[in-house]
Amino acid sequence: MRLGADTVSSLTIPPGELIGRLEHVCQAGGLNDVAALAFHTPAHGRIHDVYLVHDSSHPFVLQRVNTNVIADPVAPARVSECALQAQGIENGLLNWPATGTALLFCLDSCWLRRGWIYGKPPEQPVTVKQVQGMSRALRHFHQTIDLAAFKNCRYASIDPWSGIAGLLLQESISNPQLQLDSYEREAIAQLGRARQTLALLQDSTVANCPAKLPVVVHRDPKPSNFIERSRGDMVLIDFDTIGIGAAEQDLGEMLRALLTGDESSESKVTTADDCKGLIHQIQQGYGDSAMTQRRISLAACHSCLWQAERYLEDHLAGDRYYKVISRGDNLLRTRAQLEGFDLVYVASSGTGPQIEQL
Template identity: 25%
Template sequence: MTDQLPLPPGYLALARDMACHFPVCEQVLEVQPLGAGLINSTFAVAAHSGHFVLQRINSAVFADPPLIMDNIARLQSAAAGAGPTAPRLPRLFQAESAALYTRDQDGGYWRLLERVEDAITLPAVTDSTQAAAIGRLLGQFHGFGASLPMADFHVTLPGSHDTPRFRAALDAALSEVARQTSDGHDASASGDAEVSALIKQVRARDHVLGCLRDALAGGSIRKTLIHGDPKRDNVLFDRQGREALCLIDLDTVQPGLILHDIGDCLRSCCNRAGERGAPEQVHFDAGLAEALLGGYAQAAPGLLGAAELELLFDAMRLIPLELGMRFLIDHLRGDRYFRVRYRGENLRKAKAQLALVADIERQERHLRQLARSLG
């Protein structure tokens, strides 16, 4: 099975046309799909003037794409003024209008970015050197973000990581399936025993869902600027796979909790089976987690306070629990949000994320000790 998602007819031709709206992209030679992202549509552009990344922003997910572009522009401006201590960020290029995006006839937003030379994404994190490099990169990003005035940045994805909200959405999706079934619609693919088993697992963890939200409301932790999606696929490495160069996909940069970022990064990097692995093969590698967190603490000493360290284990299990709910919600709703390759893929991913939660919980004592050792 290929990682590449099928494109609608004519989409490559549209992408080629949109690339021509950016003056830096002289004499477009080739446009090909790039990566396997589940939200935006991404293309590699080869032109006489160089190589670029072209993206169509998914406005069904991001309701106000200009806010995204303004956030990224502000971040890049701040990084340019900070010198070598700032994280590296892929450069954005202006369109013919001098804006950082152009629009197609359907109102879609397109942007053009630098393609970082001699860079790769890792199919998996295989050793502690790679994990530590990712941790250092994320720590550098968070340390830099903490120095910026948060009020200057927009919230681009309201409700992001509002785990209790996703729990309510899951109940709503279940109710909709029940209504469809009673009305005579075929809901067999949504109401089977696998779904029931996953719902039971989620309900058993209802007490965990509001822990970070409650800590924020109580004032023991605070918001700062976060990446919002620091998964393994959004980290570029050098060709040798040893040095982490930069974080990409900055759409979700906004005020938020660094614990959400750290939990998401650990979820993605420390699961040996990967997101598409079989649920029975899922394993949370505590050794990789230790290396990643060690790299983070090295790059951002003192950024995590006592309250964050105490909540770090809860963040580790909360993020895969939340993502598992999101995959399950999308399965119940007919795969409307995440792009899928086949019916049932979201259900399979939900099972894998909840299996990861269970494996993290099996290692609770050790992982809590690891978190406290960072203080």
């Protein structure tokens, strides 16, 4: 299930379908402790209903949030911590007019409870334009790829693969006569070698570490990981987070890194070395939407394997913390990401990195 049209103004979701879509988005994103904000915007454009949806217990609980803190979109919208004080559980969400427009977000519920909405302190305003830009960037992935094709992909056990890349990989092993272009042949060969390396690392991990293996997953799609580029659009950054989780839910998050980049990019991926280079581009916040479906799938598989390999090596070496602010490589990665968006890393403070326009 996909999340609709290319623009916020044309996205219309019937009320009876909205909850199912919220569940789908949360599950597809691999977010186990999820809160989602659903904004209802009627035809006249005024945001007046906000609902907090979370899965701390099943089924989803709908809580209506104080709507008085939502200003008219012509002025900065102000969402403060008091907005999270629920006014009681109700089914008002289902009574929305079918012509309403919904903007969806998946956020970490602990992050929400701290009162940090849209990556800014509660006392700072957030404009409706920012809300719409982040919603478009988050939705772009769901409009571009069919998650169901990859649902059975399991990196923890390596096999069986599913989706286009997995089918190519399996068929290339069983059918030497398969017609593949040079890029696909090289990429499949690299994937095969990466699988062997990762399998050895996993054997060592099972022997030395808890049985539950780490897999690649982006568990931090918070709006502070959105950057507004100089040309005005917003993109997601920081796609190299590693976590313990259900492997079948993780490919979608890695694919998002490939699909939310600069659509005007003139670079084309033509070799397996370019596929390796794409991993670096991901860390800079780039993606090449001009890639074919096959190549996107192959690159995504390669990226996941590369990240899992890096994590397992660190884990076996005794490093149990993949991202620590004091580590130099994390600071370098932050600078590289920001430079990709015409931004510059200034300094780190108690509230996190300070960013300014070049």
